[in-house]
Amino acid sequence: MSQFTDAEKEAMKEEAGIAACTFVESGMKIGIGTGSTVKYTILELGRRIREEGLEIAGIPTSDATEKLSIEQGIPMLDWGGCDQLDLVIDGADEFDCDLHLIKGGGGALLREKIVAESSGGMVVVADASKRVEVLGAFPLPIEVNPYGWEQTKRRIESICAGPVLLRGTNYFTDNGNPILDAHFGATIADPVQLESDLRAIAGVVEVGLFTNTADIIVLAAQGGCEMIRKPTARL
Ligand code: 5RP
Numbered sequence: 079m080s081q082f083t084d085a086e087k088e089a090m091k092e093e094a095g096i097a098a099c100t101f102v103e104s105g106m107k108i109g110i111g112t113g114s115t116v117k118y119t120i121l122e123l124g125r126r127i128r129e130e131g132l133e134i135a136g137i138p139t140s141d142a143t144e145k146l147s148i149e150q151g152i153p154m155l156d157w158g159g160c161d162q163l164d165l166v167i168d169g170a171d172e173f174d175c176d177l178h179l180i181k182g183g184g185g186a187l188l189r190e191k192i193v194a195e196s197s198g199g200m201v202v203v204a205d206a207s208k209r210v211e212v213l214g215a216f217p218l219p220i221e222v223n224p225y226g227w228e229q230t231k232r233r234i235e236s237i238c239a240g241p242v243l244l245r246g247t248n249y250f251t252d253n254g255n256p257i258l259d260a261h262f263g264a265t266i267a268d269p270v271q272l273e274s275d276l277r278a279i280a281g282v283v284e285v286g287l288f289t290n291t292a293d294i295i296v297l298a299a300q301g302g303c304e305m306i307r308k309p310t311a312r313l
Contacts, residue, residue, distance in 0.1 A: 082300070087205065090298035094203040095119040097303040098167045098296045099126065101201050101313060104133040107160060109193035110147055111168025112140040112186035115203040115298075119167050124150025137163060139193050140186040141252045165313060166197040170204050171216045171286075173295055177202075177308050178269045182219030182286030185251045191284055194291050199313035205298045214266040217243070217259035219286035220276060227256050230281030237275060238262055255283055 082090070095118025102108060102123065110120060120143065126132035128151060135153040137160065138144035148154060168190055172180040179202065181187050194200050220242075222230045227244070235242045240261030250256060266272055266287075273287040293311040297304040 086300065090205050090300065091115040091203075092118045094205065094296045094298035094303055096122045098201045098203045099123060101165060101167070101199075101294075102126075102132070102134060104131075106134050106164040107155060107162070108134055108136045109163045109166030109168070109197050110136045110138045110143050110152070111166060111190060111193075111203075112138075112143045112184045113169035115169045115205070116143070116167060117146065119203060120146050120150055120152070123152055127151050137193055139166075139168065139189040140184070143186075161196070163193065163197040165199040165201060166193050167201045167203060168194065170202050170208055170288075170292075170295075172208055172210045172213050173202065173204060173292065174210055174213050174269075177292040177295060177306070178213060178290070179288040179292055180213050180216050180218055180286050181288050182221070182257070183216065185219070185221075185245070185249070185257055187219055187286045188221050188251065188253055188255075188284040191288065194288060199294075199311070200292045201313065202292045202295045203298070204295055209297065210264065212264045212266060213269055213287075214262035215264040217261045218266075219245075220258045220260055221251055221253070221255045221283040222258055223281050223283055224254070224256060226281055227258070230279060231258055233279045233281070234258060234260055234276065237272075239265070253283070
């Protein structure tokens with residue numbers, strides 16, 4: 079994406095964010111992701127509600143997404159009254175050819191994973207810079223419990239060759255937890271195993287590896303969007 083101007087990058091995000099809405103139909107309950115690409119999905123859903131009478135309800139994956147969704151007139155659900163979503167539309171920081179993802183650059187990984195695991199399908203909106211051969215150049219976000227985070231960090235360091243950095247002393251997720259960014263480098267050959275290994279560490283609340291979760295990537299490129307569909311896609 080470095081060859082593109084900021085305006086071109088923004089236009090591609092907008093195109094992907096809007097194209098993902100083709101999967102949304104009246105009557106659906108949807109998960110609403112977080113980030114600068116999904117922002118355009120939320121705006122488009124708001125437009126369709128106002129102009130086309132689209133009838134949906136959604137569960138947001140962050141406080142920021144909830145605020146924008148309410149501003150756009152999208153009815154909000156909560157988990158008290160909803161146990162299954164039709165689909166979720168969310169962004170990603172990296173994806174590989176198996177559609178395994180790194181997410182959490184925006185710090186919303188825990189809610190994003192709860193929503194993704196409760197959805198009948200996952201549509202990911204991304205631009206070409208997010209496509210990688212091997213995951214890990216993007217530092218892997220790991221949400222941890224505040225208690226003993228230093229010790230949790232040491233245990234993560236024991237399986238991460240690069241540095242594991244606290245994302246700011248005053249940075250807390252919407253759930254009140256710190257995030258550790260683990261610099262694996264582009265070496266995550268087995269993301270399924272790594273997700274499991276990291277989740278087994280006490281103190282780890284959630285890991286930004288989303289494996290076997292995404293069904294379709296709506297990939298923004300200049301002049302249109304490419305739909306990359308997993309052979310086993312549920313949508
Ligand atoms: C937030 C996320 C975002 O979906 C991810 O960071 C991509 O965001 P953007 O569309 O702004 O690049 O995982 O936790």
